[in-house]
Amino acid sequence: MSMLPVKLSHASRLVNHGPTVLVSSAHAGRRNLMSAAWSMPVEFTPPRIAVVIDKSTFTRELIEASGYLALCLPCRAQADLTWTVGSVSGRDEAIETTGGKFAHYGIGYRDGPLLGMPLVEGCIAWLEARVLPEPHAQQAYDTFFVEVVGAWADERVFQNGRWQLQDVPDDLRPIHHLGSGVFSVSGPTVSGRMMDASAG
């Protein structure tokens, strides 16, 4: 598999369909990873995304300290990973002692080339982003507005700026959290056609 750069003008398309994402963070040698079902693009150009990160999370502490985060898109093969890192805290003692979630669970990653955020191996897309300072939205709605500075996607599922999900193996498809660890898998596609005016 090969992660190819995605043009910034196409970056918001990576989360246009509402997939569950992994939010990765790093600051001063500490790293963390959590899942987030709640994110959405807010602009194509510049590529801006909103993501909800609860005040209680270790991820939020790291993001507020660094001003950066990465969004990594897990595929069906990573449903266990996605559920697990969303269910335990990076502040859990057993996890802290083994060096954080990445080490504790043996999750592979590389450092992002632009911001140094952890990019999870096996994900189908990565976006490095900087936090836009919006203290009110962060406080009142746990909502962070971020601007993407670099994006990459797996060429098997995203080509020429578009998702290609019609005929890919199930394991590579994006997932969408329905609740309680159950995800719907982005299935085959359907194309909308323009309707005619009603005869009525």
Place this chain on the structure above:
Amino acid sequence: MSMLPVKLSHASRLVNHGPTVLVSSAHAGRRNLMSAAWSMPVEFTPPRIAVVIDKSTFTRELIEASGYLALCLPCRAQADLTWTVGSVSGRDEAIETTGGKFAHYGIGYRDGPLLGMPLVEGCIAWLEARVLPEPHAQQAYDTFFVEVVGAWADERVFQNGRWQLQDVPDDLRPIHHLGSGVFSVSGPTVSGRMMDASAG
């Protein structure tokens, strides 16, 4: 089919998986309908959702005038409707003269029982919501924070507060806009299991 009330504490689950929604609006006898790929929950209790509505849209004019909107979740059978109402403006002259998109395209709806917002027939969920005044987020990010006051869902796909998408007909499944009128269909589900600590 039967649309059953959904508890407010379960309302945010209706959009937890990032489906494309229809935003319906009404004010002073005028109504409109547009599709929006960009929405997400921001809170379960009270049920609050963020949705992006461009400044140029007729929908935005109606929502700002009334302070209300409804989110209607289209299913696969409504892919054409979803693409169509997202591709044309309610200000289009041919559409205005025939009485708006509902009349022009023969789209069935009923008035919402709480706020009078149009609820589109054939959708698998409806949420009536009031706008929380957040002028900065509306201006800077086209992002509206809304609070759900009433929710309903099709009992064939949402039961006891949970989506049940494992064995439903394709036509009833939620859809997720990938771009350019192509939607991914929420396919069968996968359950995440907790990982063990790495042996490494």
